[in-house]
Amino acid sequence: MRAMYITEFGEIDKVQIGELPKPTPGPGQALLKVKTAALNHLDIWVRKGRRGLTLKDPHVLGCDAAGTVEALGPNCEGTDLQLGQEAVLNPGVSCMRCEFCLRGMQSECASFRIIGFQLEGAFAEYVAVPAVNLFPKPPNLSWEEAAALPLAYITAWRMLFERAKLLSGETMLIHGIGGGVAVAALQLSRMHGASAIVTSSSDEKLKRAREMGAVAGINYKNTPDVAAEVKKLTNGRGVDVVLDSAGAPTLPISMGSVRRGGRIVTCGITGGPEATINIQQLYWNHISFLGSTMGSMEDMRRLVKAAAEFNIKPLLCKVFDLSDGVAAMRRMESGEQMGKIVLRVS
Numbered sequence: 001m002r003a004m005y006i007t008e009f010g011e012i013d014k015v016q017i018g019e020l021p022k023p024t025p026g027p028g029q030a031l032l033k034v035k036t037a038a039l040n041h042l043d044i045w046v047r048k049g050r051r052g053l054t055l056k057d058p059h060v061l062g063c064d065a066a067g068t069v070e071a072l073g074p075n076c077e078g079t080d081l082q083l084g085q086e087a088v089l090n091p092g093v094s095c096m097r098c099e100f101c102l103r104g105m106q107s108e109c110a111s112f113r114i115i116g117f118q119l120e121g122a123f124a125e126y127v128a129v130p131a132v133n134l135f136p137k138p139p140n141l142s143w144e145e146a147a148a149l150p151l152a153y154i155t156a157w158r159m160l161f162e163r164a165k166l167l168s169g170e171t172m173l174i175h176g177i178g179g180g181v182a183v184a185a186l187q188l189s190r191m192h193g194a195s196a197i198v199t200s201s202s203d204e205k206l207k208r209a210r211e212m213g214a215v216a217g218i219n220y221k222n223t224p225d226v227a228a229e230v231k232k233l234t235n236g237r238g239v240d241v242v243l244d245s246a247g248a249p250t251l252p253i254s255m256g257s258v259r260r261g262g263r264i265v266t267c268g269i270t271g272g273p274e275a276t277i278n279i280q281q282l283y284w285n286h287i288s289f290l291g292s293t294m295g296s297m298e299d300m301r302r303l304v305k306a307a308a309e310f311n312i313k314p315l316l317c318k319v320f321d322l323s324d325g326v327a328a329m330r331r332m333e334s335g336e337q338m339g340k341i342v343l344r345v346s
Contacts, residue, residue, distance in 0.1 A: 002345075003124035004325040005058040009049030012333065015326050020058065023120070023128040025073030030081055030131040032089060036147035037122045037322075038064035039332045039341040040180060041270060046117055047329075053118070062123030063091040063116035066137055066146035067346075070126065079131045086137040088146050088304065089122060090154065091115040092294040093130055107158070107294045114294065123325060125346050135300055138308040148314035148340035149307060150300070152180030155267055156188055157303050158295035159243055164265045168193035170240035173230055173257050175250045177214070178205045178338045181267060183315050185243045186212055191310050194241075197233055199226060205338050212315070220253075227256030238262060248272035255281055265290040315339030 003020045025031040043061050046053065069085045081087070094101050094109035101109050113119050115129060137146045159181075160166040172189055174182050177198035189196045190213040197216045198209045206217030216233050220226050230253075231238055238259035244250050245268035254264045255278065264287060282289065295303075306312060317337040320328040322345045332341050 001125035002322060003060050004062065004322060004343075005060045005121075005123070006047055006055070007058045009047065009055060012047070012326060012329055014047060015061070015329060016058070017323060017325055020060070020124065022126050025071055025128045027073055027075045028130055028132075029073040029128045030069055030076065030079075030134055031071040031073075032065060032067045032087065032122075032127050032129055032134065033070040034065045034067040034122055034125055034127060034345045036066050036143040037062050037343045037345055038148040038151075038180075039328055039343070040064065040151050041268070041332070042114070042117060042151070043329065044333055050117075056120070060121040060124050060127070061116055062121035062343075063114055063151045064147050064149075065089045065122035065127060065345075066143055066149075069134065072131065073128070076131045081131055081134060087134040088137050088150055089115065089127075089129060090133045090135060090297065090300045091122075091151050092154070093119060093133060096132065104296050104298050106296045112294075123322065123343060123345070132297065135304045138304055140308055140311055141313060144316055144319050144342045144344070145314050147342055148180070148316060149303070151294070152340065153184040153188070153307075153312075153314065154295035154300050154303055155292070156181050156184035156243070158299050159265045159267055159292045160185060160188055160192070160241070162295070162299065163290045163292045164241045164243070164263045166192060166194055166241055171195045171197065171215075171234060172241040172243060173239045173254070174198045174214075175242070175244045175246050175254070176200060176270075177209045177217070178202065178335075179245060179270075180314075180340050181245050182243070183212075183339055186214060187312055187315075191306065191312060197230060197239065202338075208338055226253045230257040234259075241265065244268075246271040248275035251275040251277065255287065258285075258287055261286040263288040263290060265292055267292045317341050319344060
């Protein structure tokens with residue numbers, strides 16, 4: 001089968017596209033024939049060698065995929081999957097037996113892993129995955145849109161609704177509109193009846209975000225004090241929720257933008273992992289600072305249902321063929337995308 005993979009960590013020249021053996025589904029696994037797959041920033045971190053990551057040679061990249069069920073391994077009798085069924089992949093894999101999994105908190109499982117990160121990825125014509133990780137493809141989504149749904153949207157879903165407990169009528173700040181999680185958060189907050197202020201260094205991205213329903217956009221390169229501008233836009237009150245995937249550079253802005261008693265939820269460190277926080281500011285203003293990774297099986301079930309019922313369609317930036325996967329990764333690494341970059345696999 002064709003696949004995009006690495007045999008060593010490094011820059012983009014380490015990415016290869018070639019033939020690898022077709023996997024065989026093991027106990028409890030299904031074999032997904034991949035039609036489309038979507039890129040995430042995690043693919044970059046994996047390729048470069050994130051701390052603590054060991055590499056199986058070769059390692060297939062890619063977290064997100066949509067396709068059809070090709071085969072079922074042993075012990076899949078309890079699943080509702082049917083051969084030929086159209087499905088989307090939840091990339092988060094847990095043990096499904098521990099106290100956290102039994103509570104429906106799979107992303108807090110001690111053995112939680114991500115397909116394409118610690119496990120073999122989906123940038124291939126076939127991938128063997130736990131059968132429980134496949135969900136029915138929303139019929140309103142194209143194959144390209146379906147592949148773009150899981151990782152970014154389940155991450156945003158859990159950040160907004162499970163961690164920050166976003167309420168209808170609240171106002172939020174989304175840093176760095178253009179990336180997958182940020183765009184997903186804008187769409188989901190609008191679905192939920194909340195208002196969103198967004199930031200970017202690109203006026204074009206800000207314009208597009210306003211067309212998608214953002215109430216205001218701030219170009220952080222042209223604004224000396226972003227937090228002060230957020231306070232101005234909210235009549236001095238501050239936002240109820242801040243959604244952040246940048247990390248260190250935006251934490252002071254988040255702290256200055258959130259209202260007394262507000263919540264800051266973070267899922268990434270694209271700008272750096274280490275930041276200084278003013279503890280007095282945190283406790284005096286009753287600010288909740290929350291971390292979040294991926295989501296649960298129930299989050300995924302609700303997301304897939306909402307995508308169909310509310311016609312939520314992931315915003316696509318550009319679609320490449322798998323044979324042009326290196327160009328797709330180069331586009332991702334440039335940071336110029338607005339929405340998701342997708343690969344057509346088969």
